Every structure is written in structure tokens, then in C-alpha cells.
Amino acid sequence: MFIVLWGALWGSFLNVVVYRVPAGLSVVHPRSRCPKCETPITWWQNIPVLSWAFLGGRCHTCKTWISVRYPLVEAAMAVLALAVAWPWLPGILNGDVPLWQGVTGVLAEQAFVFVLLAIALIDADTFLVPDSLSLPLPILGLGLAFALGPVRGVTWQQSAAGALAGGGGLLAVQWLYAVLTKREGLGTGDVKLMAGIGAFLGVQALPAVLLAAAVQGLLFVGGWALVGRGKLAEDRGLASIRHLAMPFGPFLALGAVQWLLLFRMAGKLLAHWS
Numbered sequence: 491m492f493i494v495l496w497g498a499l500w501g502s503f504l505n506v507v508v509y510r511v512p513a514g515l516s517v518v519h520p521r522s523r524c525p526k527c528e529t530p531i532t533w534w535q536n537i538p539v540l541s542w543a544f545l546g547g548r549c550h551t552c553k554t555w556i557s558v559r560y561p562l563v564e565a566a567m568a569v570l571a572l573a574v575a576w577p578w579l580p581g582i583l584n585g586d587v588p589l590w591q592g593v594t595g596v597l598a599e600q601a602f603v604f605v606l607l608a609i610a611l612i613d614a615d616t617f618l619v620p621d622s623l624s625l626p627l628p629i630l631g632l633g634l635a636f637a638l639g640p641v642r643g644v645t646w647q648q649s650a651a652g653a654l655a656g657g658g659g660l661l662a663v664q665w666l667y668a669v670l671t672k673r674e675g676l677g678t679g680d681v682k683l684m685a686g687i688g689a690f691l692g693v694q695a696l697p698a699v700l701l702a703a704a705v706q707g708l709l710f711v712g713g714w715a716l717v718g719r720g721k722l723a724e725d726r727g728l729a730s731i732r733h734l735a736m737p738f739g740p741f742l743a744l745g746a747v748q749w750l751l752l753f754r755m756a757g758k759l760l761a762h763w764s
């Protein structure tokens with residue numbers, strides 16, 4: 491229960507980050523305000539999910555509709571915070587994992603998921619991955635591997651190799667894509683993001699993360715093309731859906747979160763049954 495609340499608060503802050511970082515504003519100052527009438531939001535209007543439901547999805551002062559994305563992001567972060575902490579809990583509670591290591595691991599992985607979600611939303615909004623979010627990831631990932639290493643199943647060697655292979659691998663893909671199509675395909679933001687994912691999850695995670703991102707990205711574009719029947723491409727003045735620029739960052743982030751949550755869960759189950 492405490493972890494869900496903790497995650498929802500993270501989600502609330504995430505909305506602030508996603509709104510302000512691309513605009514180059516400070517994330518701590520001033521207080522959150524309604525984007526329309528600029529009335530500061532009081533504490534009781536700022537309770538994750540509940541306030542939005544209580545206010546009927548409108549600003550208390552000017553009655554402007556508030557996007558449903560805010561409570562959705564808060565709820566998603568609450569669920570993710572719990573999902574990240576869950577596999578750690580038995581080890582922490584029965585003393586297999588020292589408390590400081592467990593707490594550090596949980597907080598760092600929650601921060602990792604938080605930054606990935608922020609990058610995914612900002613990339614989907616603006617097609618940019620802000621350096622202020624992507625650059626700390628490799629450093630945090632390497633630091634965590636040094637500090638905890640075997641506890642998380644990622645040694646510092648795997649972390650360092652992951653950062654190099656992730657960043658370098660995506661640079662190579664980018665170069666190949668540019669040579670073959672004579673177009674810029676992926677942003678350099680994706681390279682830094684992939685270096686961060688590699689540092690956090692270790693080099694062993696990269697093939698699965700890349701594959702999951704590519705498959706799901708293609709499925710998404712394909713599904714969109716089917717549903718929209720080219721309307722989307724038309725709307726944007728493009729000859730066909732193939733020319734649609736798609737941010738790849740959200741799918742890389744998705745693949746990384748899936749690895750973090752599903753792979754570890756699968757490992758736990760296997761260990762349990764064997």
C-alpha cells in the first residue's frame with residue numbers, strides 16, 4: 491500500500507517533468523498551476539488520481555478540462571513502482587538481502603523506470619530525448635552495478651559492456667540506416683538512451699530489448715496503418731505511411747521495462763520450481 495502511494499507521488503512528479511523539461515523550465519519551482527488560468531494548485535487538488543476524479547477532470551477555478559493522461563500516468567507509475575519492488579521484498583524481509591542494498595536497489599530501479607517513462611512520453615510528444623534525462627542513466631546504471639553487483643544479477647563488467655554495446659550498437663544501426671536510405675532515421679537521443687539501458691540491465695539484456703522494441707514498434711505502426719488506412723500519412727502530408735517519422739524511444743523504454751519486470755519474474759518462477 492505504501493509502495494503504491496509512493497509510486498503515485500512519483501507519477502505526479504513525472505507529469506511535471508514531462509510538461510516542463512521540454513519547455514526548459516525548472517521542475518521544482520514554481521508550484522504546479524493550471525496551464526490555462528495559471529491558478530496555483532493546492533495540496534488537496536494535487537493528490538494523485540483521486541483529485542482528478544474528485545474534480546471531475548476539470549480545473550477547480552476555470553473548469554478547463556484536465557487531460558486524462560495525468561491520472562493515467564500517476565496510476566501507471568504506482569503500479570510500476572510496486573512491480574519493481576515486488577521481487578525484492580522476500581529477500582529483504584527474510585534477510586537474504588542486506589537492507590541498505592535492497593532499498594538502494596528498489597529506489598534505483600524505480601528511478602530507472604521513472605526516467606524511461608518520462609523519456610517515452612517526451613519523445614512521443616516532441617520527438618526529442620532530453621539530455622538532462624538520458625545522460626544520467628549510464629552513470630546511474632554503472633554506479634548501481636558497482637554498488638550492488640551480484641545482488642541484481644548485473645556485474646559492473648556487464649554494465650560497462652552494456653553501455654558500450656548499447657550506445658555503439660545503435661550508432662552502427664543508425665549509420666547503416668542513413669547509408670541505405672539516405673535519411674536520418676534515429677535520433678542521437680536514442681543512442682544515449684540505449685547506452686543507459688545497457689548500463690542498467692547489462693549487456694545480456696540488449697538483444698531482447700532491441701528485438702522487443704523493434705517488433706512492438708513495427709506492430710504499432712502496422713496497426714496504426716491498418717486502422718487509419720493511410721489517413722494518418724495523409725493528415726501529415728506524406729505520400730505513404732512508410733514516410734511517417736516514428737519516435738523509437740518509447741519502444742526502447744517499453745522493451746527495457748519489460749525486461750526488468752518480466753525476465754526477473756520468470757527467473758524467480760524457474761528458481762521456485764527447480
Ligand SMILES: [Zn+2]
Binds near residue numbers: 525526529549551554
Ligand atoms: Zn484553471
